[in-house]
Amino acid sequence: MALETETEVEQITTVLDEQGNPESPANEKQQQRVAEAAENKPAIGGFVHTTSSTDAEQLPAHDVPHGVDVVVQTRAANADNIYIGNSEVQPLEVGPNSGATFRVTDTSALYVRAASAGDVVGVIFEEDA
């Protein structure tokens, strides 16, 4: 008794990139990364930055986990507005006792420019232990 064989190879269902090329669906590592970003964090990081001028000042560097928002809040006692943005432009006008959130991987991506030198921002974010 002999057996005949027939062999077929097909592509497992994939997703397409924007050029129409097949890409692997999310693998275990990617799924784990997404899961970690969605989970709560065990610790809180933060700092206070007191402006020393009316020029754009870079905030200190701190790693921020994926999926975490950085909260930048201006002090109620500030004399004037603080403008938030990047090294080139700081378009976001934030008055005293107000704030904004940013999803960056490092707080040093943020620049603040005080209309009144000496005004203060507080920065807080969740982080891994």
Next chain:
Amino acid sequence: MLYPEPTPEATPINKPATVTLQPDERGTITFSPKKRVSELVLPIIAMSKHPQCIYEVRTDGDAVYGPASIPPTDIDDLQVCFLPALRFSETLTVEVSNVGSAARQINVQPVGWEPAGEDQ
């Protein structure tokens, strides 16, 4: 240990086949008797064992193994893996999916027999 055991008049079956799978490819190998038979007996289906491969076996369209991350038996071990042995009359289908990032050569080796008096 085999169950059942072949008689001396039985005709042996040992038909290896090979397929190379690139990442994200699925290979389907279908074995079928050249002549009509009422039943073939298969206690061993050996396959190359690789990480990130998924193995499935169907006989006459019915799922009998997997999906699993290991083959019924490794091609290097060739151990009896079905007790009692599988039986089929029309098709033995082996499906291997490569969900890893490396190309894999998959060897498939069904081993069994055709009982005496089955050839029609």
